[in-house]
Amino acid sequence: MDFVGHLTAHNIKPSLQRIKIYEYLHENRAHPTVETIYSDLVDEIPTLSKTTVYNTLKLFIDNGIASTVTIEDNEVRYDAIMDEHAHFKCDSCGNVYDIEMDISTIKFKKINSFKVETTNIYLKGKCNKCLTNKN
Amino acid sequence: MDFVGHLTAHNIKPSLQRIKIYEYLHENRAHPTVETIYSDLVDEIPTLSKTTVYNTLKLFIDNGIASTVTIEDNEVRYDAIMDEHAHFKCDSCGNVYDIEMDISTIKFKKINSFKVETTNIYLKGKCNKCLTNKN
DNA sequence: TTATAAATATGTAATGATTACAAACTTAGA
DNA sequence: TCTAAGTTTGTAATCATTACATATTTATAA
Structure with a gap:
């Protein structure tokens, strides 16, 4: 799958962080939390900030390529599969x-x-x- | 409806606070948040503590007479209607x-x-x- | 009725996720 | 190369929730 093209098609400039976070969401379909996304990606992008993860996920949601999954009160999970x-x-x-x-x-x-x-x-x-x- | 009897039937000792909170949930079907429940009831029970509201709702949920409604990530609402x-x-x-x-x-x-x-x-x-x- | 123990309620402090914000960095275009 | 805009980062602030110790109430038995 062409992640960069998909981001661009939704008006999202494909920075390294954005590509990696989107790719991660697609390949880890266990509906990860911000904490999981951050701690798994910080090895690959040592300068990564948790704020960036929050900002990026918000951007994805606003532009319709991700959504939140709130099954429990206390944990917000994220999903890049937009099919019903x-x-x-x-x-x-x-x-x-x-x-x-x-x-x-x-x-x-x-x-x-x-x-x-x-x-x-x-x-x-x-x-x-x-x-x-x-x- | 017999609120006291319903609490007792679910092994909940009917203290004033518990009765009032349960009654409130039943009569305010807009699925209130802890904040709403507290600020509406504190007029009637001036000594009421927000901790008590949290504790009581948890007790109701554990004993099966209330449930949480989490539509949005950022607000937990409560519901005393247990029908599907x-x-x-x-x-x-x-x-x-x-x-x-x-x-x-x-x-x-x-x-x-x-x-x-x-x-x-x-x-x-x-x-x-x-x-x-x-x- | 009174003493005692158990159950409840309360207030404050701690926790933890999220957001606000300002500074640093990167990128693209002139 | 310079500048402006966009992006990322780290720290501090916010806010809901929980932990916990104390105070209060209730129930029970002497």
Whole structure:
């Protein structure tokens, strides 16, 4: 995938930090937090600042190439996959999985008077790995 | 509704603070934040502490008579309605509305390997009032 | 009723994520 | 090469939440 082209196409000047952060989001689909992104990338970019991570993610969100995933109150996660999908968090191991789904299949009873622009679906429970391991 | 009985039935000793906070949650269905709950109730209970509000809400959640609503990253809201329902936040006026729905109608493509315990649905967009006012 | 222990509530201080802001650095164009 | 604009950085400020110690209330039994 052409990360630089994708940034440019969304009016984002492709600086080293921006390319690396976007690339990281794409290759680490575990929906990382700012802390994770920062600590993993600081090895590669020693001058990296946490403020830059915050600024860059905000820029991505404003320009529509990333979004936040807030399953729990206390942790904000980030996602570069912009296709419609749900998220599942295992409350045993803490991993967050993508769940493919067709949001148009959801039927609401009285949604007429609202103009829905975004739909977020968060599921919680136990993932297969934890169900099998029974730890 | 018998608030005291409901608290007792869920192993919560009905102190004044607990009764008032639970009552408040039931009567203010705009999904208030800790800040709102505290500042509205402190008139009635002048000695009320914000810590008590936090502690009490945590107790309610642990005992299954309330839940958190986290539509945005930066604000945690609380809800005493435990029936299955979705939430809609108007990004114009900021109000949060309950949306009745039957969660069992949702069809996921590959949910087999997960054991889903909780489903949260958050919608964002414009509410009817804001669409009409065109402010 | 009174003494005692357990449960609740309170206030202050600590924590930790996020944001504000100013300075340093980099890039692109004249 | 100079300048201006854009980008990155580090520090300090903010703000919600939690930890914790103290005070208060409640329940129980002598």
